[in-house]
Amino acid sequence: MTPPGSPGATTVLVIAKEPVPGRVKTRLTPPFSPTEAALLAEAALADTLRTVLALPARRRVLVLEGRPGRWLPPGIEVLPQCAGGLDERIAAAFESCAGPTLLVGMDTPQLTPDLLAPALAPAPAGHPRPDAWFGPADDGGFWALGLAAPESAPPDLIRGVPMSVPGTGAVQRRRLVDAGLGVYDLPPLRDVDSAADAAYVAALAPDGLFAATHRRLTPVGAR
Incomplete structure (x- = not known):
């Protein structure tokens, strides 16, 4: 068994929806059609x-609402999401794990290994490893959440956090602190929710599949 805090000890979870037209990235329509929005969602998930x-x-685990598709590469486990709100689904995903666990979403295709490195590396000699990692999103939510020991987390650490509102991130981080956890903050990132977000992220990470899909679907004059 890999000792906690050593390289390769962390389980990485990706919580995502199957990219089905009309069910994902609905705030991209307009200007994109539901099919185009789903293609952008698929590209963002593939990049992630x-x-x-x-x-x-x-372990690398996709916690999925829906069914796997062509975008799923080898080497990724798939677990179905439970029923309930997003807070319930995130909490249940952590409860399926033991040991250091880091969760990210499908809305930040600009994600790189370097951005996640602090949450995956062992603590420097003489320094304790954080109990939690938190990646704030520009819209007030969060793009990453990590727990060093999810098996010992209190049941209300995530459940009951209001999701998809401007104060989501602040409430979630406060829950971590109030539980007595030492929190390491990852850099803020911008989620892809609107067409303006999509253009910004595509320009920020121009070599990814998301950026290529965005260029293909966006008229030259509208970029």
């Missing part, structure tokens, strides 16, 4: 999974 495969993780 590609990054996860490059990480020194113990």
